[in-house]
Amino acid sequence: MRLRNVRGSRETIAANDYVIKNETEYKGTWNQVFGNDNPIHIEIGMGKGQFITTLAQQNPHINYVGIEKYSSVLIRAIAKQEELQLPNLYFIRMEAEYIADVFAKDEVAQIYLNFSDPWPKDRHAKRRLTSKEFLARYNQILIPDGVVIFKTDNRDLFDFSVEQVPEAGWNMVNCTYDLHNSEFVEGNIMTEYETKFVAEGKPIHRLVANREMK
Numbered sequence: 001m002r003l004r005n006v007r008g009s010r011e012t013i014a015a016n017d018y019v020i021k022n023e024t025e026y027k028g029t030w031n032q033v034f035g036n037d038n039p040i041h042i043e044i045g046m047g048k049g050q051f052i053t054t055l056a057q058q059n060p061h062i063n064y065v066g067i068e069k070y071s072s073v074l075i076r077a078i079a080k081q082e083e084l085q086l087p088n089l090y091f092i093r094m095e096a097e098y099i100a101d102v103f104a105k106d107e108v109a110q111i112y113l114n115f116s117d118p119w120p121k122d123r124h125a126k127r128r129l130t131s132k133e134f135l136a137r138y139n140q141i142l143i144p145d146g147v148v149i150f151k152t153d154n155r156d157l158f159d160f161s162v163e164q165v166p167e168a169g170w171n172m173v174n175c176t177y178d179l180h181n182s183e184f185v186e187g188n189i190m191t192e193y194e195t196k197f198v199a200e201g202k203p204i205h206r207l208v209a210n211r212e213m214k
Contacts, residue, residue: 009071018081019074019091020065028104034063034088039109039143042067044096044129045116049077051191052112056089058189062109066091067099096129103141111138113150115193118157130161132168139168139211147173151206153197158205165209173208180204 013019020026020033031037039062043052046066056064066089068074074093081089092102116129126133130150138148148170152158158177165172176182180198184206194204 009075012075013071013078013093016078016082018078018089019093023092023094023102024098027102028107030063030065030103030107033090036063038063038088040065040103040107041110041112042099042103042108043112043114044099045069045113046077046091047073047114048192049074049080049091050195051114051189053077053080053084053086053089054189056086057084060086060088062088064089067094067096069093069095096134097127097137100137100140105140106143108138108141109143109146111142111146111148113148114191115152115154116150116157118152118154120156125160128157128160130157130164132164135164135168135170135209142211145210147208147210149206149208151179151191151194151204153193153202153204155205158207161207165207169212170209171212173210175207177205178203179206 014021026033030040041062042065044067046052046068049066052064052066066077068091071093074091077091113129119125119127125131150161162175174184176184179185179188190198197204
């Protein structure tokens, strides 16, 4: 269960140089934020930041933006970044549904969705980050050959996501119900949740999807 309240977190986030404020003002100009034209990868729902921070360390030629709506976990990612001071990593505190207001067409090369909220009730299906409604939002910001990479331990959410890919007009590049016993595990970076679940012996499901090229 995520912590929702950390005293002073909102004030700390508002004052931190690694957190982008007024993020919609940078739509179409993120290359200026980073000071280069390197590809941009984003993680939506990044939690405490272990995954995206590791990627930014390993790939200095790629720019990363971590998106998280909960101040109480974003503050942990900020602490990591203040130690590392990686020039290719920034954060945004925001709701994922507004993603197309923040990035322009063809501005994002890759989107990571890790252990997203399953929103288990049927009436909340549109809120799931792998729903066809969200895939339509990603379609607005990804480059033509951009991809979405999704990992979860939740079988019901994964089954739903697998169904949504073709319904949204996307291609399934690859898919596994047991990532850590598959050919796709090479190079995998684990999140905090993933580390915990793997230690408990739970299978991790992963898919990679892109748009159908017309």
